[in-house]
Amino acid sequence: MTANAGARTLLRLALRRDRVMIPVWVGLLFVLALTVLTGYQGLYSEEAERREFAAGINTNTSLLAFYGPAHAASVGALTAWRLGAAAAVLVSVMSILLVVRHTRAEEEDGRLELVSAGVVGRYAPLTVALGTAFLANLALGLSVTLLLMGEGAAGAVAFGLAWTLTGTFFATVAAVTAQLTGNARVANTIAITLLGAAFLLRAVADSGGANGPTWLSWLSPIGWGQQVRPYAGDRWWVLALPLAGAMLLAALAYSLVARRDLGGGLLPSRPGPAQAAPSLxxxxxxxxxxxxxxxxxxxxxxxxxxxxxxxxxxxxxxxxxxxxxxxxxxxxxxxxxxxxxxxxxxxxxxxxxxxxxxxxxxxxxxxxxxxxxxxxxxxxxxxxxxxxxxxxxxxxxxxxxxxxxxxxxxxxxxxxxxxxxxxxxxxxxxxxxxxxxxxxxxxxxxxxxxxxxxxxxxxxxxxxxxxxxxxxxxxxxxxxxxxxxxxxxxxxxxxxxxxxxxxxxxxxxxxxxxxxxxxxxxxxxxxxxxx
Structure with a gap:
């Protein structure tokens, strides 16, 4: 039996279980992108208005911290700016929840132990979780690419790939945190905390504008997606950063799976008190x-x-x-x-x-x-x-x-x-x-x-x-x-x-x-x- 035996069957089962969850996430994020795009098309139909708006963005410290700088004034570039950081966080949250749901939560509930009693390899559940998250991110990336195609094909593909790879990177972050603790809620908390730290690091980097510590943005996975600059240069080589990071974290997650017991985490669990406090x-x-x-x-x-x-x-x-x-x-x-x-x-x-x-x-x-x-x-x-x-x-x-x-x-x-x-x-x-x-x-x-x-x-x-x-x-x-x-x-x-x-x-x-x-x-x- 190979280490990924049974993965194909488990993947079909995972997609069936998520037949509501994934379409809802993808649909909501697509509608968010559609709303932003149509809003800019209607509100800033003239290039002069867009240039004035972009100039205002790059002089507003709070907007820079929350959304980052605007690198161009086209409708596509403004849409990518608006969705590049804050909405990328939602994409990453979706990926984290999916991976933990199909790994640590399955172990915690005891279902994975029953499934593993069959012809299922040691790595199959992790492979299925990462595969499910990747398919969800790919569906989302394709949908927003098609949505933005009218503003320019190259920029649309760059933006779709940026969302897909950012989500995939944080899926592998969740794959690692799921090996560290025996509790799904704690695994989600650790992964989302790391996501928040990445967003804050990018916010610090961008809040000072061109004179700020912009180099810090290169240390943030959220910043990597923005550095692709869809519709403002399309820097394709930046996509190698989340891709390489995802591959390294996935390799780490697989190595940790082989080193721990089923149902347990690498971090020791602290036993609770023998008796509840009077306040409970x-x-x-x-x-x-x-x-x-x-x-x-x-x-x-x-x-x-x-x-x-x-x-x-x-x-x-x-x-x-x-x-x-x-x-x-x-x-x-x-x-x-x-x-x-x-x-x-x-x-x-x-x-x-x-x-x-x-x-x-x-x-x-x-x-x-x-x-x-x-x-x-x-x-x-x-x-x-x-x-x-x-x-x-x-x-x-x-x-x-x-x-x-x-x-x-x-x-x-x-x-x-x-x-x-x-x-x-x-x-x-x-x-x-x-x-x-x-x-x-x-x-x-x-x-x-x-x-x-x-x-x-x-x-x-x-x-x-x-x-x-x-x-x-x-x-x-x-x-x-x-x-x-x-x-x-x-x-x-x-x-x-x-x-x-x-x-x-x-x-x-x-x-x-x-x-x-x-x-x-x-x-x-x-x-x-x-x-």
């Missing part, structure tokens, strides 16, 4: 113990987002320039004619959508506890299902509010320091962030409403977030009918700052969330656990 005597305390690490990581991300975004607000008028189409688009998305306030409203809407992703993830921790068999022993004790689920639901809702508060504080801080009006900027930022909380709760309510009676349908919560994202970002630009826009809870949020405060929509959103949660808890009480 309630279901809510246990939920907090399980959720606090993820919440802390999300809060750190929101703090960074707020710090970066707050520094861009003061220069929004310069970025928009004299383009009436750009000003009109920002105003329509923000619901007010004041450009700065509209920019704040739009940004906090995106922040709230991101917070709702955390809310759904935290709510679905219930499904993970149930699927891994940890819920049954707990519910066998004097703990009701409602108390068990209610603890996680409370953490999800309060955590969502905390994330928006963190984002509002850091946004107001940097906005106030750059504008010279700290008190006014903080009031505007906190108001704009807090009114988003009830809308960000609704997807969590949807997740619980699906999880309670039909846990296999929880993917509907992610689909709801995708629909809300498209309605919020594309709807105003396409001037969709109001009934369609009203399907998103974020449409009903008061447009603060700049508009009058309306309490009734926020109350109704909270009522909808409570009703969805009640329906989910009722369904949970009536079905079998793990059913």
């Amino acid at each position: 005597r309630s279901p809510l305390a246990l939920a907090w113990r399980l959720q606090r690490g993820a919440l802390a990581a999300w809060a750190a991300g929101f703090a960074v987002y707020g710090l970066v975004f707050g520094g861009t607000i003061e220069g929004v008028d310069e970025l928009a320039g004299d383009s009436p189409s750009t000003r009109d688009a920002i105003a329509r998305m923000g619901g007010t004619t004041d450009l700065t306030n509209a920019f704040l409203v739009t940004a906090f809407g995106l922040m709230a959508l991101t917070a709702s992703v955390y809310a759904v993830q935290a709510m679905l921790r219930l499904r993970g506890e149930e699927a891994h068999g940890r819920a049954e022993p707990l519910l066998a004790s004097p703990v009701s299902r409602v108390r068990w689920a209610g603890g996680h639901a409370l953490i999800a809702l309060l955590g969502t509010a905390l994330l928006l508060v963190v984002g509002g504080v850091t946004t107001g801080l940097t906005y106030g320091l750059t504008s010279g009006d700290l008190a006014g900027a903080m009031a505007d930022a906190m108001g704009g962030a807090l009114v988003q909380v009830p809308a960000a709760w609704v997807p969590a309510g949807i997740a619980l409403a699906l999880l309670g009676p039909a846990p296999r349908a929880v993917a509907g919560a992610w689909a709801a977030i995708a629909v809300f994202l498209l309605l919020g970002q594309v709807g105003p630009l396409l001037e969709l009918d109001q009934w369609a826009m009203d399907l998103s809870p974020f449409t009903h949020v008061p447009k603060l700052p700049g508009a009058a405060m309306a309490v009734a929509p926020m109350v109704w959103l909270a009522v909808v969330t409570a009703a969805l949660a009640a329906a989910g808890l009722y369904g949970l009480r009536r079905r079998d656990i793990t059913a």
Whole structure:
């Protein structure tokens, strides 16, 4: 039997298991690229407008840190600039989750041990995981290449390859971290932490502009994708860096597989205490113990987002320039004619959508506890299902509010320091962030409403977030009918700052969330656990 025996069969099984997950990821990233491309085509139809916009980018420290420099002023180059760093992070997250899902998570759940009892080689599961991630990245690269082909074939291929190889590189990073620890969540955390470090290293390199430490960008895998410069020179040789790095990390992962026991990691696991601390005597305390690490990581991300975004607000008028189409688009998305306030409203809407992703993830921790068999022993004790689920639901809702508060504080801080009006900027930022909380709760309510009676349908919560994202970002630009826009809870949020405060929509959103949660808890009480 060869080391990769059975890999072909396992690959078919992996693709069948991911028949929803991969198309959703690829579809969302493709729609993101489509939205950016069509936005630039509509907003900056004249070359002079694009040149003015690109010049504004390269003098804005916050935009340089978040997106990097703009190397050319064509529509293709601006699209590649906008998607080159921040969106490449999403591509890498997709790759990390796929690899850990088919390696460490399979071992942790005990399924890989059963599969390995058949005619399956030692390296086959790792080969399948890397192959699945590569196919997902290849599909994504091909789709965005075809999308951008109208702006120039060479640049489109360069950009597609940059995304594909960046994702493949971080897939091999996850392949290594999956060998280091016996826990899938820890493996994901280590890999995503390394991804965050790569993004921050590139941000430091680019934030100073041409006079900054730009050489640091060459030390970041995220920076490599930008250094390809699609539509601005197409430096094909840079693609050798992520390719070579992926090959080296893949070789390391294969060597580590051969050196460890199945089910174990190379890093020793620390045994927990023999008895639980007094603070873990309630279901809510246990939920907090399980959720606090993820919440802390999300809060750190929101703090960074707020710090970066707050520094861009003061220069929004310069970025928009004299383009009436750009000003009109920002105003329509923000619901007010004041450009700065509209920019704040739009940004906090995106922040709230991101917070709702955390809310759904935290709510679905219930499904993970149930699927891994940890819920049954707990519910066998004097703990009701409602108390068990209610603890996680409370953490999800309060955590969502905390994330928006963190984002509002850091946004107001940097906005106030750059504008010279700290008190006014903080009031505007906190108001704009807090009114988003009830809308960000609704997807969590949807997740619980699906999880309670039909846990296999929880993917509907992610689909709801995708629909809300498209309605919020594309709807105003396409001037969709109001009934369609009203399907998103974020449409009903008061447009603060700049508009009058309306309490009734926020109350109704909270009522909808409570009703969805009640329906989910009722369904949970009536079905079998793990059913």
